[in-house]
Amino acid sequence: MRPGGLVVAIRRAHERLGGAIEPLTDAQVGQPSRLPGWSRGHVLAHLDGLAAAIARQIDCARRGELVDFYDGGRPARDAAIEAGASAPAAEHVHALRVATERIDALLAGLAPADWDRPVRFRDGVVLSVALAWWREVEIHLVDLDLGPDSDEWSAELCDHLVDFLATRVPAGSRVVLEAPDGWRRDLGAGAARTVRGDRADLTAWLAGREPVRAIRAADGDHLPRLDPWPDSTPPEPPAATSPDLA
Structure with missing residues (x-):
């Protein structure tokens, strides 16, 4: 996908995410998501922390700087998810609204050359980190189990x-x-x-x-076995079905 189309796709994903979580209640936050071992609050806290990390990668790349994806690495990332999972629904909704608006603004402001600037996330470039965010939003929107499902994927x-x-x-x-x-x-x-x-x-x-x-x-047998996600470390919650994009 070209950068212009990706900017539009991410904006639409943000709109879908916002529409799904806007009516969220405190009770729903604590209920299980489709990711075994994680509540909806865990998924929302993960998306919030990931959005901040994505935005930092893009912002620093524009200035020619390379920074770690998460301050404190994986342990700090996991601790932040646990700490934020039980936040009230309104707090989750507000945090993600601010985070997605920031990413929309950053992406819209990129010059053509900025998309090829290096980032530290998987030794990629701005385009690859934006694609990772698109994947994460769309997949975790399904994991939230709030209505949108994978049959709506473009x-x-x-x-x-x-x-x-x-x-x-x-x-x-x-x-x-x-x-x-x-x-x-x-x-x-x-x-x-x-x-x-x-x-x-x-x-x-x-x-x-x-x-x-x-x-x-087609042969009537069980579905083929699949390996883990690309470049994955241990999955987010303790489940083989969950991705570990970031």
Whole structure:
């Protein structure tokens, strides 16, 4: 996706996130999310902390500076999530509104050359850190279990996620994804196994999420095994289904 289209996609993701959490109650904050071991408050606190880290990467990159993604690294990140998870709903909503508005403003203000400036996050560039934020917002919006689901993912997001997650196909194996509309993606190398379903459902499965509609292996056997997320350290909550993008 080109930067201009990504800016629009992220803004729309922010609008969807804001619309989903605006009616949030304190009771809902403490209820389980779709990520085992995490409440909705944990997901919201993670998004808030991640937004601050993303914004800092972009802001510093514009000035030619490289900074760590999280001050204090992973332990500080995890502690902040635990500390913030039980905040009142209004506090979560306000924090994410401010955070997303800041990211929107930063992205809208980037010059064409800024998108290629290096960041310390996975030794990438501003474009790659913006793509990571897009993934995180869309996926964790589904994890919040407040209405929006993976069947609402755009074709552009699905294509991006499949490209990003292609390395989840284990070495020496190959997975072919096929949708009824003719969409097809061939991932990996080796003896092929075909998995069929709608594009968004196939993408959700590749992302470790429960598809809205059933998908199936063409050979009638169980679905292929997948490796962890790319470059992942231990998953966020203690569950194999959760991503660890940041």
